[in-house]
Amino acid sequence: MxxxxxxxxxxxxxxxxxxxxxxxxxxxxxxxxxxxxxxxxxxxxxxxxxxxxxxxxxxxxxxxxxxxxxxxxxxxxxxxxxxxxxxxxxxxxxxxxxxxxxxxxxxxxxxxxxxxxxxxxxRGNTVLLENMKLLLPYLSNRSHPIDTDLYVIKQEIQRNKHSVGYLEDRLSIGSSRIKEAIFHLYSKGIIDANLHCIPFGRNLEVWINE
Structure with a gap:
């Protein structure tokens, strides 16, 4: 070290x-x-x-x-x-x-x-860089999101990948908490997302990391 x-x-x-x-x-x-x-x-x-x-x-x-x-x-x-x-x-x-x-x-x-x-x-991939700059404050401001938020999102994408818009329409926890939970799960390597090519929003897809 x-x-x-x-x-x-x-x-x-x-x-x-x-x-x-x-x-x-x-x-x-x-x-x-x-x-x-x-x-x-x-x-x-x-x-x-x-x-x-x-x-x-x-x-x-x-x-x-x-x-x-x-x-x-x-x-x-x-x-x-x-x-x-x-x-x-x-x-x-x-x-x-x-x-x-x-x-x-x-x-x-x-x-x-x-x-x-x-x-x-x-800076070659501006979409990825901007997404990561959006993600970073969520990691810094709270060490751990609400456990039930993490659980319900993992359950929803357990079998299939889904868009953020799908999760926002289906879940009743609010878009900001969904975003926070997704960023946390992504940073831990639990889920993956097409953050390299889609700006964070309703069209972004997330799935369980194999």
């Missing part, structure tokens, strides 16, 4: 500084770019990801003037299947920088998995 490297919020970050509560980690995370924030949203809401750490590790190296410099990974991620990656989050125009090459080399030498995430990966 890793702990985040503390760095000062310098003026160069400007309005790109984010601090948000992580339901997965049960603590606040600090992020230093809009792209990092969007990537964190996808990590935080992915039920296949078990845990993560922002700025988990620092690598020291010598520049051409023999001066010691430091660089760090933006995130370490561990999936529920045990797979781990050290990840650099950069815009596609900066993916060939010296810092990234240093970090990739460190991973090769230490037999760690290395990955780069750019705006192409992170």
């Amino acid at each position: 890793y702990s985040p490297i503390n760095i000062k919020r310098s003026s160069k970050f400007g309005n790109n500084y984010w601090e948000a509560y992580s339901p997965k980690l049960k603590r606040n995370v600090r992020l230093f770019s809009d792209l990092e924030y969007d990537f964190w949203v996808l990590v935080e809401t992915d039920p296949k990801i078990f845990t993560f750490c922002e700025r988990p590790f620092e690598v020291k190296y010598f520049n051409k003037n023999n001066k010691v410099l430091k660089t760090f990974f933006n995130m370490w991620v561990k999936w529920r299947n045990g797979h781990e990656e050290f990840i650099v989050v950069k815009y596609s125009t900066n993916v060939t920088s010296t810092n990234i090459k240093i970090l990739e080399q460190w991973c090769q030498e230490h037999k760690k998995n290395f990955a780069i995430r750019s705006e192409i990966n992170i």
Whole structure:
């Protein structure tokens, strides 16, 4: 397990500084770019990801003037299947920088998995990203929805997938509680939904995860 490297919020970050509560980690995370924030949203809401750490590790190296410099990974991620990656989050125009090459080399030498995430990966699916930004406050504001809401929704979709509109018409618990329960069940990996292609609404379909 890793702990985040503390760095000062310098003026160069400007309005790109984010601090948000992580339901997965049960603590606040600090992020230093809009792209990092969007990537964190996808990590935080992915039920296949078990845990993560922002700025988990620092690598020291010598520049051409023999001066010691430091660089760090933006995130370490561990999936529920045990797979781990050290990840650099950069815009596609900066993916060939010296810092990234240093970090990739460190991973090769230490037999760690290395990955780069750019705006192409992170923001390529705007429907998914917007759905996850909608989901996140529901995970943060309440640790557990009403148990009976979870039960009746699971019962309704036990055999067949159904739309949110179907559940709203059939159940008498209100659309906001249905949304909260669906987001909770999705985040726990109990149900799945076509959130990657349909904005959350009456047309979204949900089903029990096999």
